[in-house]
Amino acid sequence: xxxxxxxxxxxxxAIDTQETIGAVQDFFDGLTFSxxxxxxxxxxxxxxxxxxxxxxxxxxxxxxxxxxxxxxFARANMIWLDVLEVFAKNxxxxxxxxxxxxxxxxxxxxxxxxxxxHEAPFLKEPGAxxxxxxxxxxxxxxxxxxxxxxxxxxxxxxxxxNSDVNTIEITLKISVGSLxxxxxxxxxxxxxIISEHNEDNYINSLKERSxxxxxxxxx
Numbered sequence: 001x002x003x004x005x006x007x008x009x010x011x012x013x014a015i016d017t018q019e020t021i022g023a024v025q026d027f028f029d030g031l032t033f034s035x036x037x038x039x040x041x042x043x044x045x046x047x048x049x050x051x052x053x054x055x056x057x058x059x060x061x062x063x064x065x066x067x068x069x070x071x072x073f074a075r076a077n078m079i080w081l082d083v084l085e086v087f088a089k090n091x092x093x094x095x096x097x098x099x100x101x102x103x104x105x106x107x108x109x110x111x112x113x114x115x116x117x118h119e120a121p122f123l124k125e126p127g128a129x130x131x132x133x134x135x136x137x138x139x140x141x142x143x144x145x146x147x148x149x150x151x152x153x154x155x156x157x158x159x160x161x162n163s164d165v166n167t168i169e170i171t172l173k174i175s176v177g178s179l180x181x182x183x184x185x186x187x188x189x190x191x192x193i194i195s196e197h198n199e200d201n202y203i204n205s206l207k208e209r210s211x212x213x214x215x216x217x218x219x
Contacts, residue, residue: 022058094109
């Protein structure tokens with residue numbers, strides 16, 4: 001599989017603080033970047049937002065608006081999930097990359113990180129998605145793995161897809177094994193099944209027909 005670092009790019013050079021706002025406005029005009037890195041004497045000092053640049057005086061320089069720069073970044077050695085979190089938290093489609101010595105080395109674009117995600121076995125390999133939930137204090141990742149593997153399932157990946165103070169929701173992708181047996185085992189361990197499955201739909205259909213019959217007989 002491709003390494004995420006392979007997606008670090010320098011197709012466009014970082015903006016210098018001495019650039020005029022007019023030049024930066026022209027730069028953003030032909031692109032769809034939400035932000036772009038700014039450097040001063042070769043050192044990264046933040047990113048300027050495309051939305052902000054539109055409101056600035058075109059005759060001034062970036063350095064005149066340095067107080068508006070946003071200071072988020074990712075490290076070159078970050079795993080892709082952490083990088084994705086930086087994108088999400090900052091509502092950005094471009095994130096500057098710094099090495100362990102805080103040297104600016106390029107940037108990631110969101111489309112490339114998503115492409116990397118799509119190449120991961122979690123999405124690429126065939127399998128079934130199960131979404132389960134349980135009390136935040138009671139759930140266990142090791143138990144979830146054990147439930148899948150004890151039913152001859154292979155776990156391609158899992159992540160916490162939702163959570164609040166009381167409940168946590170986990171999304172799993174499973175490649176082999178009896179899906180119905182895995183689901184029923186989760187239920188025996190008091191996990192709620194959030195996702196819908198054919199086996200469940202069949203059971204629900206039988207229940208609905210049984211309820212209807214009960215009502216009919218009691219008329």
